[in-house]
């Protein structure tokens with residue numbers, strides 16, 4: 001059974017009724033289940049058993065330090081993409097030797113900070129970056145451990161914005177120049193060549209693209225070995241897809257024909273034989289899989305209305321709080337926090353208050369009629385929800401709450417309205433000015 005479930009007609013996160021949390025912190029707010037987070041971690045970690053491996057949580061999916069810490073305490077590393085995420089991961093308790101620093105545009109300051117911290121590996125994504133890392137680490141009289149991100153030219157058959165391993169992608173180094181990049185890295189001062197990396201995209205529902213990528217990595221590891229470049233690890237990135245359509249059990253399956261995710265069990269079964277053969281440590285960088293279904297965004301209905309034959313439910317959460325539907329046309333299951341009998345069925349557009357037609361959570365979505373002030377939960381919002389939120393339209397960011405059993409705690413206060421002018425010099429002026 002999922003951790004978001006109805007008891008006596010009221011939606012709970014674990015044993016905490018969402019209405020109670022709403023009264024305590026106000027809406028909109030993000031709520032996360034500790035139990036689900038840990039269950040997801042175990043589902044990822046356990047099948048790998050004693051194989052030399054490291055799972056590095058992709059912090060960008062949800063960068064709340066409490067979430068990072070829960071995973072770090074269970075052995076997770078961190079996949080980070082900025083100096084800010086480096087600070088966050090270290091602060092949340094991820095040891096430097098479990099941190100991977102990815103990203104196409106690391107600044108000199110970020111490279112310096114990563115080398116000084118002694119991260120497990122910098123994932124280098126271009127020839128220029130190799131030279132920069134060599135120069136910076138040499139000047140610090142240190143050796144930077146690096147892996148090289150290679151594009152295996154695999155089509156992950158996902159949304160184009162989250163397909164990253166294609167030939168023309170901005171990420172990584174093209175497959176046909178991979179050996180050249182490793183040769184250069186092996187010749188440079190201040191660098192220890194530690195691994196090879198690829199990340200082909202996100203929300204991938206099939207195993208085949210991962211199998212292709214694993215075969216590519218295994219071939220490359222063997223080719224490099226024949227050139228006396230011995231790698232310590234191969235990193236298959238993240239991208240494990242989840243089922244966004246059925247997080248809360250509501251009876252009938254809304255779309256039985258949809259492709260279902262393969263899950264880490266089947267994924268490992270497909271790729272481990274290929275990569276184990278390469279005889280090196282295996283790294284994975286899941287983000288979404290670990291946190292997405294552990295979180296929901298809870299919002300109140302501000303108004304309902306009819307326009308031109310369409311009906312609308314307008315929430316107090318908007319695309320500034322959760323941008324995935326607007327950005328990727330992503331599907332999130334949306335359910336009432338309180339089930340009420342006798343309400344007529346409808347198919348409203350569920351939208352936010354932002355001045356953009358693209359500010360929506362769902363179009364034409366089956367939903368029993370709701371009234372002003374009632375609560376809806378937008379599920380599957382634990383990944384790329386809060387972390388992609390903004391202050392657009394003068395909206396302070398929502399609070400974040402962590403549930404464990406029947407208890408909940410605020411793990412980030414909702415922002416106050418002064419975030420809108422802090423740092424501008426207007427702080428002291430007050431309303432009269």
Ligand SMILES: Cc1ncc(COP(=O)(O)O)c(C=O)c1O
Pocket residue numbers: 058061079102199201202203237238239240285286287288289383
């Ligand atoms: C390099 C890298 N690793 C891991 C991830 C995590 O992907 P996901 O959340 O789909 O698992 C990303 C996502 O953008 C990424 O760019």
